[in-house]
Amino acid sequence: MSPTAVHFGAGNIGRGFVGLILHRAGYEVVFADVAETLIDALQVTPSYQVIEVGLDSRTERVDNYRAINSRSHDAELVRELAAADIVTTAVGPTVLKFVAPTIAAALLKRSADQPPLAVMACENAINATDVLAGHIREHCSDEEWAAITPKAVFANTAVDRIVPAQAADAGLDVTVETYFEWAIESPPFGSNPPEIPDATWVPDLAPYIERKLFTVNTGHATTAYHGRLRGISKLSDALADEQVRAAVEGVLGETKALLVAKHEFSDEAQQAYVDKILTRFANPHLPDTTERVGRQPLRKLSRNERLIGPAAELAERGITPHHLLATVDAALQFDVPEDPESVEMHELLRTLSPAEATERITGLTPEHPLYAEVLAVVGKRVTV
Numbered sequence: 001m002s003p004t005a006v007h008f009g010a011g012n013i014g015r016g017f018v019g020l021i022l023h024r025a026g027y028e029v030v031f032a033d034v035a036e037t038l039i040d041a042l043q044v045t046p047s048y049q050v051i052e053v054g055l056d057s058r059t060e061r062v063d064n065y066r067a068i069n070s071r072s073h074d075a076e077l078v079r080e081l082a083a084a085d086i087v088t089t090a091v092g093p094t095v096l097k098f099v100a101p102t103i104a105a106a107l108l109k110r111s112a113d114q115p116p117l118a119v120m121a122c123e124n125a126i127n128a129t130d131v132l133a134g135h136i137r138e139h140c141s142d143e144e145w146a147a148i149t150p151k152a153v154f155a156n157t158a159v160d161r162i163v164p165a166q167a168a169d170a171g172l173d174v175t176v177e178t179y180f181e182w183a184i185e186s187p188p189f190g191s192n193p194p195e196i197p198d199a200t201w202v203p204d205l206a207p208y209i210e211r212k213l214f215t216v217n218t219g220h221a222t223t224a225y226h227g228r229l230r231g232i233s234k235l236s237d238a239l240a241d242e243q244v245r246a247a248v249e250g251v252l253g254e255t256k257a258l259l260v261a262k263h264e265f266s267d268e269a270q271q272a273y274v275d276k277i278l279t280r281f282a283n284p285h286l287p288d289t290t291e292r293v294g295r296q297p298l299r300k301l302s303r304n305e306r307l308i309g310p311a312a313e314l315a316e317r318g319i320t321p322h323h324l325l326a327t328v329d330a331a332l333q334f335d336v337p338e339d340p341e342s343v344e345m346h347e348l349l350r351t352l353s354p355a356e357a358t359e360r361i362t363g364l365t366p367e368h369p370l371y372a373e374v375l376a377v378v379g380k381r382v383t384v
């Protein structure tokens with residue numbers, strides 16, 4: 001019988017990356033999602049395709065999965081999780097708090113004789129699994145938490161594969177880039193890591209997740225926000241624009257300086273990583289958009305995220321990150337009525353003073369060396 005992995009979030013990265021890699025590793029994947037139509041489709045469709053586009057394009061078929069509606073079938077999901085080998089998430093960092101109660105209930109129900117459940121959040125955020133574990137902790141009494149901890153292994157991960165929003169007529173099939181990396185910290189598992197041949201096991205995740213978030217995602221966000229300001233919709237077209245490209249190379253030069261100073265990456269190795277990423281963004285076969293990549297600007301402008309995170313650390317080292325500040329300015333102008341965070345951001349810029357908006361949006365306070373620079377940028381966009 002196959003081992004079982006329950007995966008929360010059957011969206012783009014869920015089907016196009018985490019589900020695929022777990023399937024390849026021999027797991028029966030149980031997708032859990034709140035989107036009824038998606039779950040209904042998975043329940044009646046025995047397989048879907050992952051279409052990798054770019055150099056070495058190929059198509060893979062994923063089958064041997066089941067699907068559970070996590071909104072209407074929580075009890076069934078708790079039973080499934082209590083018996084599973086792995087649980088992963090790709091729901092978005094702000095949604096982790098909503099899946100935590102179900103995982104907490106399953107761990108309480110799980111027999112102490114079973115091997116521990118491997119818990120791995122696959123979100124674009126630093127230490128997302130620790131955040132999930134924190135939410136699970138909030139749902140437990142001290143006694144319950146003490147009973148749960150031997151029954152789970154919490155491991156942080158960094159996932160990297162560009163999976164754009166899919167065409168309306170794609171069904172369950174997912175178009176993705178050919179590149180992928182799933183880095184998982186190995187120490188929490190001791191000598192017993194789960195069998196996932198495509199994973200990269202690392203002794204310390206911090207350099208990997210920071211390099212990923214502050215290079216791939218900082219560069220991506222910069223392409224999206226500057227591209228959108230110039231009226232460009234397709235991500236690869238945005239990077240082809242001379243001014244956008246200069247902005248992206250500027251921010252990646254700044255984050256390179258930080259990453260090289262902070263971690264054991266040489267200048268050459270980090271530049272090679274940057275160059276590779278720029279070719280990934282430029283992939284013309286990938287139908288990615290500035291709207292998707294810029295989504296949820298309040299999350300992206302928050303204190304430890306891809307823009308303010310590295311900018312703040314550079315300022316703490318005495319460097320003014322002019323290019324990152326220009327991207328913060330472009331992000332504050334991201335105006336997409338269908339994106340609730342974009343709407344909320346403009347509401348904040350309409351109703352708060354520059355100081356209030358700076359603290360509320362970026363989490364920076366007046367003592368921080370970056371504060372004055374960011375206040376000046378926010379001040380230009382406040383319309384009170």
Ligand SMILES: NC(=O)c1ccc[n+]([C@@H]2O[C@H](COP(=O)([O-])OP(=O)(O)OC[C@H]3O[C@@H](n4cnc5c(N)ncnc54)[C@H](O)[C@@H]3O)[C@@H](O)[C@H]2O)c1
Nearest residue numbers: 009011012013033034035090091092093098123124162163
């Ligand atoms: N798309 C990418 O290129 C990519 C790459 C790496 C990491 N990520 C990260 O993966 C996560 C998901 O991104 P995505 O692009 O797949 O988004 P997506 O919107 O395609 O998928 C998210 C899925 O989560 C589901 N969901 C929302 N709330 C839920 C809940 N309470 N319980 C269960 N399911 C719920 C949604 O219905 C949706 O199907 C994000 O953290 C993102 O940053 C995305």
Ligand SMILES: O=P(O)(O)OC[C@@H](O)[C@@H](O)[C@H](O)[C@H](O)CO
Nearest residue numbers: 124159160161162163217220293
């Ligand atoms: O998913 P987000 O909103 O955090 O960021 C948007 C994109 O930058 C992101 O999804 C990338 O495509 C992905 O992180 C590549 O690995």
